[in-house]
Amino acid sequence: MANDTKTYDAIVVGGGHNGLINGAYLAKAGLKTLIIERRGFVGGAAITEELVPGFHFTTFSYALSLLRPDIIHELELVKHGFMPILMPSSFAPMENGDYLLLGPDRDENIKEILRHSPHDADAMDRYEHDVERVCQLVKPLLDKAPPNLFGKSPEDLADLAELASHLGGAEPKVLHDTVRMLTGSAADFLDDYFESDILKGYLASSGIIGTKVGPMSQGSGLVLLYHSMGEHDGHFGAWAFHKGGNGGFTQVVARAAQAFGAEIMLEAPVDTVLTRDGKAVGVALADGTEIAADVVVSALDPRRTFTQLVEPRELPGDLVESIDRMRFQGTSAKVNFALDGLPRYPALGDRSDQYRGFVNIGPSMEYLERAFDDAKYGWYSQRPYLDCAIQSVVDPDMAPPGKHVMSCFVQYAPYHLKGSDWDTERERFADTVQATLESFFPGFGDLVLHREIVTPLDIERVVGLSEGNIFAGEFFAPQMYFFRPAPGWSQYRTPIEGYYQCGSGTHPGGCVMGGPAKLASQQILRDRSATG
Amino acid sequence: MIRTTPFYERLSELNATGLWGHWSGYLSALRYDMSAKHEYFAVRNSAGFFDTSPLYKYWIRGKDAERFLAGVMTRDIRLCRPGRAQYTLWCDDRGFVLEDGVVFRHSDTEFFMTTAEPNLGYFRDLVGRLDVQIDDVTADYGVLAVQGPRSREILHRLAPEVEKLRFFELTPAKIAGSSVTVSRTGYTGDLGFEIFTGADDALGVLDALIEAGAGHGLRPFGEDALLMCRIEAGLVLINVEFQSSRLAFTDHDRVTPKELGFGWMLRGIEADDRPFIGRRAIRRELADGTSRWSSVGLLVDWQDYDRLYRAAGLVPPKDETPLGYESMLYDDDGNRVGYATSLMYSPALQRHIAMARVQPRLAAPGSRVNVELTINHHYETVAADVARLPLFNPTRKTA
């Protein structure tokens, strides 16, 4: 067995954005840090690949909103090329050929909504205001480790008291709205404000992303709230395209990490975390190389962190059972296109300004719920929900002049198919997606130069996200906050001393947000200073 | 009657907002798109074009043109070779700034000049017995600024000369069959060019540009986006960062070149043998160290900013529209130590930034000041660090 002579203060397993951000914070604090990535490049679920010359695909994640603003400054990302580009519109085609097109101007949006429902025109301001109030209340919780609900130390009790006083200080209506969102369905919440199908379909779409729920399922409210919590440029719920896609973003983070002194090792799958007397002492790579470190941080999902990188037999039974129970059940897929030109939407003639942001194919709550019905019974949606983005419209570096790349996030595509498997279904699945697009954009198929199919199985195989769950563990109330990833283990530690977790399976959760990574680094540094 | 520029016919088709401002008697688009920030990102990420035709334009020609400019302008025009442009200032005899502008040197004896305000009468009165003709040709030319990381690639398709053009150089070129001058200049702090075309050729040049930019993210941008760019770029604006000394009522409203941040322009002024207007006062100011202010950038402490608003129960506003007023600056003891002339949220830098004037003792980068804001109708102050201008300075600007 080869032994690497170098030793590190900290090794981070996994070079997704959380691994990179965690490594950057540790290096910044002076730890000799190594980030180890299985693939030939970093980024994990946030990568951009030139699959066809000149065409840059955001294979997995495609837009940015939840990134914690403090990380931008603390890691000096601007210096390394951080550049989130405004998406000034949202376009929601309808099945009858009409559409909802929202832009940057409030008054114009009101007139557009009025076209669909006079009743809803003034509801939008109230809805956004109420959601912002909820975001204001919840936001501080995103930027702190959850209190240990089960701890009895004075610090644990103080943390809990602080939480209680924070929530207790909220206005009754705001707290009530928060609980309604956290426990209820997106449909119920939206019904309180709106009557228009297209508006509700558009808004409810944020309540199903990445999760095996329909908009009418309890729990979709939580997903809706989560996707409203981003604060891009000070606007709750605003999204941006990073220059060069989300892969452009993770390249920025990698440069920042290296500038702080972190080393990055590529094409080096970690096989196991090495332990001695219940303490982490380093890692062993798949090729047998061992690398020593005082601290090992897993940036992988909880299933890998607790049952693959270490021996579950060395862990408390309750924890193993919780992790085994944790629901992954990925239901999202992607079909990305290289296009010869921009699709034409008949009602808008030759206009193309509708493509500067998301194109949301989810024209009503019923459409979304029916798409979910297929998934409930183990099949992919025959009329899927699609969240599309033609990023080359606002970032011409993504495709050759006049050509385009279109990222297309698809739901529902359940990981477990009934009576078939994803390798058998992939082309047929992509055909279903393309046929749906064709029905809204006649002639779409003629524009397709190349298509990239990403099934939940591909997400698992390529990125390592178990069952293809894009958030490294479903967004269900029993899997959030105090309980993410498991009761008693929400503070980034593990039962193995010196072994930590910092991936999307920890609080606050998935999305390109960096929250887990930063909070974990704080815990690691606190523990190190406590033990000297 | 309000005038229109030679590009207006096309620009009015492109302006989806119906918003126009008045600039030196011309219609000038505030923005073409509902979102000025979208236009801003075109400049920072792909390319944008801006109609800068309303600027006053002068030909200054003749055997003594160089001598004339050397005597009027604060910066030594003799150092500007033909084929180069020079950003410059002119001052009064007390060493206070009158105005700023750009001189484009076409030959030994031909200078083209752009200014924000009319100057013909003032300049002509200073000619004396020199062999110089000064002509106001404002309406004869259209000027298009093409700015952004893709500007070179786009313009290259029309005028290959731009490939080798260095920062502040100019070259004759032909676009759409018309003779134009292209300079590597602009007011955005990014890679960029300006095209000077005869008014009659302007539409043809613009159409050729739009065609060349198709698929490259080229779009028009208006004054709102320009202002965001120029603040990030640390470029001063008359009647915001300074006023003409000639029209000021008190010395509070006057600044010297050094105070305005142009100390670099004055390097070597002791040895400079030019008898230019204001030299004695400027030399004295430098020798005695009597400058009252230093012009600096401010990086607002984002954490402090967010904390103040959150504590007030508000969502911290991040608005890229520059504040319409001057914010006072204080030291930690509450003494007034300066004022911010332009304050905005910078999307590129992801924080609030300002151009400001501080007491010279606070000019060193890293000095701390407190910027006054109104939050919930109360004055509050937010911490900020002094930084060197420009705050946004991509290498592509001069590379």
Ligand SMILES: Cc1cc2nc3c(=O)[nH]c(=O)nc-3n(C[C@H](O)[C@H](O)[C@H](O)COP(=O)(O)OP(=O)(O)OC[C@H]3O[C@@H](n4cnc5c(N)ncnc54)[C@H](O)[C@@H]3O)c2cc1C
């Ligand atoms: C299809 C899809 C679309 C999405 N869209 C968006 C979006 O638009 N916006 C958004 O904010 N979020 C989106 N998400 C979610 C977001 O991308 C993820 O939550 C986030 O990127 C996860 O980051 P991470 O660092 O926690 O983990 P990952 O990105 O999963 O990183 C884990 C890394 O570990 C590596 N690895 C795995 N095993 C090993 C091993 N044994 N040894 C060494 N390295 C290993 C992997 O190769 C990978 O690089 C999307 C996700 C998917 C899958």
